[in-house]
Amino acid sequence: MLKWVLLAGFAGVLFYWWRQKQRHPRQRPEVESLVRCSRCGRYVSVHSALRTTEGDFLCSEHAGPKQAGDPD
Ligand SMILES: [Zn+2]
Structure with a gap:
């Protein structure tokens, strides 16, 4: 019985x-944090x-090497 x-x-x-x-299948932030491209x-x-x-931080456009003539 026991x-x-x-x-x-x-x-x-x-x-x-x-x-x-089941209630928490994945823990991910609801809002993706944004950063500013310098x-x-x-x-x-x-x-x-x-x-x-x-x-x-740099956006994908400016993440590459510096281009000649780019203002800094
Ligand atoms: Zn940028």
Whole structure:
């Protein structure tokens, strides 16, 4: 008798744990943080931006090497 009570309790815990897992399938921020390109001032998502050694961010257009004649 006690065996079945323990088994039912264990199954309940397992089911509760499984439901908790189902409720949060993936943890990701709802709003992607934006950073400002230090060259053109455009806001780009932090994932597509490139971080310079100075700590500034560059958009994908300005992430490449500096072009001659570009204003700095
Ligand atoms: Zn830019």
